[in-house]
Amino acid sequence: MLVKVFVTPRREILDPQGRAVEQSLRSLGFDNVSGVRVGRYITLDVRASSPDEARAEARRMCEQLLANPVIEDYRFEVEGS
């Protein structure tokens, strides 16, 4: 099953990469842009016998490796049969 993971810097955490991107966008003339946040988008295939099992695996992977829960939030979607 295809798992899509979205990792974002927590709202209260400074996001220097987002600030840098925002400044670059403005210097390119996109001055109608604000609140840029840069996170990660991870896709992977999980062999699982049910969507519930894939979701449980995805949660464990996020907690253990894919996200840093101190400074990042995550959510994920499971697709496929």
Add this chain to the structure above:
Amino acid sequence: MLVKVFVTPRREILDPQGRAVEQSLRSLGFDNVSGVRVGRYITLDVRASSPDEARAEARRMCEQLLANPVIEDYRFEVEGS
């Protein structure tokens, strides 16, 4: 309007970050995982008078800065009124 941008390494391009994450997942015991790809998930607010205008802006931002079209694909979603 909230714009969500998903940037992924193109299918035919090697993704060393994805390979490293996959190896780390396996070493943690997740041996039912394959095809890990690591991209970016960028969210931003765009002041625009219509969703179409926001979409046009988002496309320009992706082409000019947010994605490298030589090695990356992108897609985006526009939310909000």
